[in-house]
Amino acid sequence: MITAHEVGISFRFDRQRRVVTRSAARIRRAGPTIWGLRDLSFSLEPGEGVALLGRSGSGKTTLLRLLGGVYSPDAGTLAVRGNVACLLSTDAGLLPLLTGRENALHLSVLAGLTRAQARAALDSIKERSDLGDYFERPVSSFSQGMRARLGLAVQDERNTDILLLDEVHEALDHEFRQKLEERAHDLLAHGGIVVAAGHDHPMLRRLCTRALYLRDGRLQAEGSFDEIQRTYLDELHLEE
Amino acid sequence: MSSRSQSVAPRRRRGEDLPAEGGPTRTRRERLRSIFDLLISLSASDLRLRHGRGPWVVVRWLLEPFALVGVYLVLLVAVLDRPGTAPGLSLACAIVPFQFVMSSVTYSMTAVSLRRPIIANMAFNRTLIPLSTAFTECAGFVASFAIIILMMAIYGIAPTAALLWLPAVIAVTIVFGVSLAYPASLFGLWFWELRPLGSSLVRILFFIGPGLVPLAQTGSGTSGYLKLNPLSGLFESFRSVFAYGRAPAAWQLLIPLGFAAVLLAAFLPLYRRDQREFAKVI
Numbered sequence: 075m076i077t078a079h080e081v082g083i084s085f086r087f088d089r090q091r092r093v094v095t096r097s098a099a100r101i102r103r104a105g106p107t108i109w110g111l112r113d114l115s116f117s118l119e120p121g122e123g124v125a126l127l128g129r130s131g132s133g134k135t136t137l138l139r140l141l142g143g144v145y146s147p148d149a150g151t152l153a154v155r156g157n158v159a160c161l162l163s164t165d166a167g168l169l170p171l172l173t174g175r176e177n178a179l180h181l182s183v184l185a186g187l188t189r190a191q192a193r194a195a196l197d198s199i200k201e202r203s204d205l206g207d208y209f210e211r212p213v214s215s216f217s218q219g220m221r222a223r224l225g226l227a228v229q230d231e232r233n234t235d236i237l238l239l240d241e242v243h244e245a246l247d248h249e250f251r252q253k254l255e256e257r258a259h260d261l262l263a264h265g266g267i268v269v270a271a272g273h274d275h276p277m278l279r280r281l282c283t284r285a286l287y288l289r290d291g292r293l294q295a296e297g298s299f300d301e302i303q304r305t306y307l308d309e310l311h312l313e314e
Numbered sequence: 315m316s317s318r319s320q321s322v323a324p325r326r327r328r329g330e331d332l333p334a335e336g337g338p339t340r341t342r343r344e345r346l347r348s349i350f351d352l353l354i355s356l357s358a359s360d361l362r363l364r365h366g367r368g369p370w371v372v373v374r375w376l377l378e379p380f381a382l383v384g385v386y387l388v389l390l391v392a393v394l395d396r397p398g399t400a401p402g403l404s405l406a407c408a409i410v411p412f413q414f415v416m417s418s419v420t421y422s423m424t425a426v427s428l429r430r431p432i433i434a435n436m437a438f439n440r441t442l443i444p445l446s447t448a449f450t451e452c453a454g455f456v457a458s459f460a461i462i463i464l465m466m467a468i469y470g471i472a473p474t475a476a477l478l479w480l481p482a483v484i485a486v487t488i489v490f491g492v493s494l495a496y497p498a499s500l501f502g503l504w505f506w507e508l509r510p511l512g513s514s515l516v517r518i519l520f521f522i523g524p525g526l527v528p529l530a531q532t533g534s535g536t537s538g539y540l541k542l543n544p545l546s547g548l549f550e551s552f553r554s555v556f557a558y559g560r561a562p563a564a565w566q567l568l569i570p571l572g573f574a575a576v577l578l579a580a581f582l583p584l585y586r587r588d589q590r591e592f593a594k595v596i
Contacts, residue, residue, distance in 0.1 A: 093594050095503065095595055097584060142437060145593055162434070166435060180358070184432060189354060
C-alpha cells in the first residue's frame with residue numbers, strides 16, 4: 075500500500091543554476107528553489123495498476139523516484155509498504171564498464187540480497203535476461219533494450235510487491251515487452267501494485283485501471299484510466 | 315516485507331538505513347551482514363571502475379610508489395644533500411601511507427558522481443560510499459608495502475619485534491583515510507569546481523610534515539609544530555616499525571586518531587543528512 079499526504083519535493087539551485095543540497099545551498103550563493111512536486115495526496119491500494127499521465131516535466135519521474143526511495147520528501151508524509159522494484163531508466167542502475175554478470179551481482183546486493191544469494195541467482199538472471207554471451211561483456215556494449223532486460227531480470231529475483239516503471243517498457247522489444255506485461259499482471263493478481271509512467275497509452279491501459287494526471291508538479295486529476303486519459307488529451311489539444 | 319514511512323523529519327530515512335528486504339524483522343546480525351555485503355559489493359565495483367582489471371592494475375600499484383620514492387630520493391640526496399640514514403626506506407615509510415590517504419581523498423571527491431546510475435535508480439545505504447572508496451584504495455595500499463620490504467632488504471635492515479605494531483599502524487592509517495573520505499565526498503559535491511584544490515591541500519600536508527625528512531632530522535622547535543600535522547604521526551609510526559625497530563610513540567597513533575574522530579564526528583552526520591539529496595544533485 076502507498077499513501078502520500080501533501081508530499082512535496084523541492085530542488086535548490088545555486089547562482090550557476092546547478093542543483094545543490096540543502097547544506098551546499100547554505101555555503102554557496104543560493105539561487106531559486108523550485109518545487110518538482112507539491113501538495114500531492116493520494117493512496118494506492120494492493121492490486122491496483124496506476125498510470126502517471128502528464129507532459130514531460132510534469133513530475134512523473136520525480137514521483138516515481140520518490141516512491142522508489144531514491145528521493146526523500148521535502149514536505150508532507152509518504153508511507154510505502156512492500157518491497158519496491160524500480161525500473162526508472164533504461165540504464166536501470168547499470169555501470170557501463172562492468173560486465174552484465176558483474177552488474178547483476180552488484181545490483182542484486184544493492185537490492186537487498188546477500189552476496190551468496192546474489193551469486194546463486196546469477197544463472198537464473200542470465201537466463202531470464204536472455205542476453206546469452208552478452209552477459210559476460212561490458213554493459214557499455216549493450217543496446218538500451220538489453221540494459222532494460224538485465225535490469226528487469228535482476229529486480230525479478232526479489233519478492234516484489236510494488237513495481238515502478240518509467241518509460242522503460244518503451245525501449246523494450248516486442249517479446250520482452252510481453253514478458254514485462256505478464257510479470258506486471260501476475261504481480262497485480264497477487265495483490266501487488268504497479269505504477270507506470272510513459273506515453274505509450276495502449277500499454278498503460280493494459281496495465282493500469284487507474285491514472286493520476288500530473289501538471290506542473292501538482293495532482294491535476296485522478297480517476298479511471300480512460301477518464302483521466304480523456305481529460306489529459308483534451309487539455310493537451312486545447313493548449314496546442 | 316519492508317515498510318517505509320517518510321515525512322519531512324522521518325525517524326528512519328530511506329536510502330540511509332533501510333534494508334531493501336526484511337525490514338524491521340531483521341536481526342542485528344542480518345543487518346550487519348547486509349552492510350558488509352553491500353560494502354564488499356561497492357568496493358569490488360569501484361575497484362573495476364577506477365582501476366580496470368587484469369595484471370596491469372597490480373603492476374601499477376607496485377610501481378607507483380617506486381616512481382615517487384625515486385623522484386624524492388634524487389631530490390633529497392642529489393639536490394638537497396640531506397641523505398640521512400637509509401633515505402630510501404625513510405621515504406617509502408612516508409610515501410606508502412601518504413599514497414593511501416591521497417588516493418582516498420582524491421577518489422572520494424568523485425565517489426558520489428561516479429555512482430550516478432545506481433543513486434538515481436535505487437535506494438540503498440549511501441553512507442557506505444566513502445567507506446567503500448577508502449576500502450578500495452586498501453588494495454593499492456597493501457600492494458605498495460612491496461617497496462618497504464625491498465628497501466629494508468637494500469639497506470640490510472632486519473625486521474624486529476616492532477613489526478607486531480604494524481596492524482595497529484595500518485588500522486590507524488585506514489581510519490584516518492576513511493575519516494577524510496566523508497568530508498572529501500561532500501567537498502567534491504559542494505565545490506565540484508575546486509576538486510583539484512582538494513587534492514593539492516592534502517599534498518601540502520605532505521610537505522609541511524616529515525615526509526621528505528624524518529622528524530629526528532628537523533629542529534626541536536619545528537618538530538613540535540610538525541607533530542600537529544596528522545600525517546606526521548602516520549609517517550613516523552611507519553618509520554618506527556620498519557626503520558627504527560621500535561614501538562611507535564603514543565602521539566604517532568593518537569594524533570591521527572584524534573583528527574579522525576573529530577572529522578567523523580563533524581562530517582558523518584552532515585553526510586548522512588545530505589545523502590538524502592544526492593539523487594537530485596548528481
